[in-house]
Amino acid sequence: MTKPVSITLQNTQDGFAIVEAILADNPEAKSNPFPAMTKIDCPGRLEIRAESVSERLGRDWDPQEIHLSVISLSGSVDEDDGVFAIFWR
Amino acid sequence: MNIDIQAEAITPRRHTFSHIARRFGVDKPASRYEEATYDVQPVVNFHYRPTYTPQFELYDPRRTRIVMNDWYVFRDPRQFYYASYNISRAAMQQSFDDAVNFVEKRDMIADVAPEWRDLFAAWLLPLRHVEWAANMNCQLIADWGYGTQITSAAAFCGADRLGIAQVISRIGLLLGQGTESALKEAKTQWLEADVWQPLRRLAEDQLVVHDWFELYVAQLIVLDGYIYPLATGAFDRAGAAHNGAAFSMMTSFLGDWYADNSRWTDAVIKAAAAESEANRIVLGEWFERWSARAEEAVRPLAAMVLGAEGDAAVDAIGARLRERMVGLNALEAREMAA
Numbered sequence: 001m002t003k004p005v006s007i008t009l010q011n012t013q014d015g016f017a018i019v020e021a022i023l024a025d026n027p028e029a030k031s032n033p034f035p036a037m038t039k040i041d042c043p044g045r046l047e048i049r050a051e052s053v054s055e056r057l058g059r060d061w062d063p064q065e066i067h068l069s070v071i072s073l074s075g076s077v078d079e080d081d082g083v084f085a086i087f088w089r
Numbered sequence: 090m091n092i093d094i095q096a097e098a099i100t101p102r103r104h105t106f107s108h109i110a111r112r113f114g115v116d117k118p119a120s121r122y123e124e125a126t127y128d129v130q131p132v133v134n135f136h137y138r139p140t141y142t143p144q145f146e147l148y149d150p151r152r153t154r155i156v157m158n159d160w161y162v163f164r165d166p167r168q169f170y171y172a173s174y175n176i177s178r179a180a181m182q183q184s185f186d187d188a189v190n191f192v193e194k195r196d197m198i199a200d201v202a203p204e205w206r207d208l209f210a211a212w213l214l215p216l217r218h219v220e221w222a223a224n225m226n227c228q229l230i231a232d233w234g235y236g237t238q239i240t241s242a243a244a245f246c247g248a249d250r251l252g253i254a255q256v257i258s259r260i261g262l263l264l265g266q267g268t269e270s271a272l273k274e275a276k277t278q279w280l281e282a283d284v285w286q287p288l289r290r291l292a293e294d295q296l297v298v299h300d301w302f303e304l305y306v307a308q309l310i311v312l313d314g315y316i317y318p319l320a321t322g323a324f325d326r327a328g329a330a331h332n333g334a335a336f337s338m339m340t341s342f343l344g345d346w347y348a349d350n351s352r353w354t355d356a357v358i359k360a361a362a363a364e365s366e367a368n369r370i371v372l373g374e375w376f377e378r379w380s381a382r383a384e385e386a387v388r389p390l391a392a393m394v395l396g397a398e399g400d401a402a403v404d405a406i407g408a409r410l411r412e413r414m415v416g417l418n419a420l421e422a423r424e425m426a427a
Contacts, residue, residue: 013121035098058122058168059177 002044005075005086011036014057015069021052037071045087046075112161125170127161129237150235153302154371155361160236162360166352174245177349178252181342185256188338189263197335198263205331210264212324212394213340214275215285217257219316222292224250226308233301242353246309249346260339284393287386294382302361306372307379309354314410315383315403317347323402324394355417362419372419380407 007022009015019038022029029042040046054061063084075086103110105119108128113119135146145152150160167177192198198206227247234240258272265271279285291312298304321344325337362369384407391399414420 011118016118016120033098033100035096058166058173 003088004041004043005046005073005088006039006041007046007048007073007086008034008037008039008071009069010071011038012069014061014065017056017061018048018053018066018069020056022046022048025049025052042086045085047086048084050082050084120168121172122165122168122170126165126238126241130235130240148235152233152235153300155302155364155368157235157361157364157368161238162364163236163239163242163357164360165238165242166356167349169242169245169353178249181346182252184345185339185342188341189259192335192338193263197338201328201333201335202331205328205333205336206264208394209328209333209336210261210271210275211278212390213257213320213336214261214264214271215279216316216320217254217261217272218276218279219288219292219312220250220254220257222296223308223313224248224254225296226298226304230301230305233299239357243305246350246353249350253343253346256342260336284389287389291382291386303375305354305357306375309350310358310414311376311379311383311410313347313350313354314413315380315387315406317343318406318409319387319391319402321347322406323391323398327395355413358414358419359417362417369419372414373421376414376420380410 009018015038019031019040022040022042023031025048026042026046028044029040029046032039032041048063048066050061050063063079063081066084073086076089078085078087103115104117105113105115105124109119109124112127113123130148132148135148138144138146150157167173169177201209224247227243227250231240231244231247234243261272261275262269279289295304295307295312298307321340325333325340327333328336358372362372384403388400388403391403393399395402411420415422
């Protein structure tokens, strides 16, 4: 079984948009709601695309902004201008 | 003593208001933008009709010739509600302030060729009166428009226009070495100089247009569609030959603002045109009527700034505006006259 990666985000306006983008771009991702936060689990690899989040927020969203919404994550991170990816090596 | 801390997850029974849930489903938390705009305006049970237009209800879709089955298809791609609007505009104001401080500290205006300084003041400063009229027009759209989605965005746009008028005034104060002399002179020009009269007449004619969607096309699509590309494009480039960088820095945000506002106006026109053939015909009719007026109104201005090349610049902008409308499917493509 592929080891799951996860990311936990605050339930804020930006957080909701990121969660929505993740669920749309990663068909295997599952969201688990908690009080004030949402944890997303996904087997193997999870990608957050700047384009998808920008579209949902209605403004240019920089992947570095994710740190304003993240509570916790597990996995290795690879980050560039367009994609913030979490995966296990 | 043991203290056992645990989190109790309480599932909210509802995630949002009923009117939002009816559109987007009950189990989805709605965004602030959705909650602040969709179906907020009352649509039934009006009591008294406005005394000034007793043929209409307080909110009445018949105030325009555009007919929509659902008035909530004009989603603003920028998703402006109070907070997101203010955050965005505070950043714009900051970038303008930074540019002005930079120019002031280095006394860059002194480096600009004097003939361009005078010409710049002559074409830019009277535009603050045009912006004020644009504010009035946006507020009329906010007042008589139908559906919160378009009226709230129009009110924000109106506030933008007052802000732009203030920014132009601030540049005017700089040009007058801290006095109001340049602004006063600009107002005299606006009221009396031949070059401004067609535009002033157009602005005044627009102030009495009662069909709010027609006004939307006339002001936000057509007139802005001529003035902004001229001011931030052709006029700005003309200044480069006269060392006009200081002015380009101070007016560059106008281009940013216009690009931002166009995202919204594009979405609105596209949605209205997609609704029905009848809407497309009305939009086309308005576009032709007002673009003929706007073109005629900006020609003297373009001639004043660009000389013999003015007409060509206006023609090019008109062609681009027409292309934009065709691209939004609001206008039939037609053979351009050679």
